[in-house]
Amino acid sequence: MRNQGLGSWPVRRARSTPDNVATIHRGRTRTYRELCARVQALANGLHERGLGKGDRIAYLGPNHPAFLETLFAAGTLGAVFVPLNTRLAEAELELTLRDSGTEVLVHDQRHADTAHALRECLPHLRLIAVTADETSHEGFEALIGVSPADIRDESVGSDETALVLYTSGTTGRPKGARMSHGNAVWNALNVVVDVDLTSTEVTLLNAPLFHSATLGMTCLPTLLKGGTVVLEEEFDVGTTFDLIEQRRITLTFGVPTMFEALSRSPRWPGADLSSLRFLLCGGAPVPEELIRRYDERGLSLMQGYGMTEASPGVLLLSAADSPARIGYAGKPAFFSDVRLERPDGTVPDPGEPGEVLVSGPNVVDGYWQRPEETGNAFTEDGWFRSGDVATVDEDGFHRIVDRIKDMFISGGENVYPAEVEAVLHEHPAVAEATVIGVPDNTWGEVGKAVVVARSEGELDLAELADFVGERLGRYKVPKSIDLADELPRGATGKVDKSAIRRQHT
Structure with a gap:
């Protein structure tokens, strides 16, 4: 194929494992063959409406198969996918859409009012509703239904931009990390190698897909291997226990508060968790008491450390090392490198804090239309400055200490x-x-x-x-x-x- 990016994945999977289940949502399953057909139809429909290489296509809504179909359709065209944080205020969403120059906004019906308000501010914006009603400009399913499912094979290079992922903006104006197709692929390979995923993974996605950790650490690696992703629109303790038991979930990612809520539930002592192989936990420091609570159930919380700019994996603590290394973030991902640096640019001694610098094919090359901030984010020899402080012991295990600014x-x-x-x-x-x-x-x-x-x-x-x-x-x-x-x-x-x-x- 001429397409060397994410957009080629549905086609490659459909030819390898067409009958494997790709997605489950609200009890409905779709195979890789079905996923491929829907992605191709969506891509062809968007192409007929003038979308092509370099154009930006945003998505506003909870976890849903349409999120993945839009992502892969954009990649099929060589367009750029912009996932939007549903927790942002309307003014913040407008800033993001304006900054990225988004042409099309695919949105869930529960965000229809916000989408229409955004279109009032951005008249050029074309809306596509996942669940259409009489106020919708165009329906997602209708577009797929009237468009041919012929395979479109555009020339898309691994160094071309696949996604623009906006940071939270807590320290200033949000900026979009420019993730290439290659960045996403190498990060997925890191996860496949370090976590040891198989084609039989059944991955629960109940943390938002607009977060780079959910997308990059569980969803894309699972689809790369030909496993199944179970899409949940929100985290719910009871539903999570039900899905683990009924769907035999093997892999999930969550922030510490999610794992805390599960372990405090009355269902925790008697829940059947025997199918779980990997529990990836990140996004915030993981309390040691929580780690021990899971260890008592024979479950290892695999701590890690990452950032949007690394697509996002940087450090990972293996399940085998987790019990003995409580509080550590682990060692560098397989195809990534990490070094620590003092303020004067020298290398700290073992156990001494230093800023985390990251290099590797999973690290983005900069921020969308932010040349000055891009320049400030990298060292002269090309390492990304994380702004985080860590220590490393003589065995190479890293412990994140804090943010420099904190x-x-x-x-x-x-x-x-x-x-x-x-x-x-x-x-x-x-x-x-x-x-x-x-x-x-x-x-x-x-x-x-x-x-x-x-x-x-x-x-x-x-x-x-x-x-x-x-x-x-x-x-x-x-x-x-x-x-x-x-x-x-x-x-x-x-x-x-x-x-x-x-x-x-």
């Missing part, structure tokens, strides 16, 4: 909030915790913790401070602790430390 200096000592947060999470009465640095006349800055209690009236703040003081140096112990009903989170679900600072300083 670190504060108290009395001349560097304090990494993630280290303090990990200790706070060990306390049995703490459900969630975050730490920020606040001004102090004596020490320059000191820590302030904001915690959420598991049960009302259960948490003694003085006792909690003593708990931390027994485990960390005095300069790391928060000088004050605030109780909160919940922690504010950004569009990607991570704790919004900017909001914490506004609310608690």
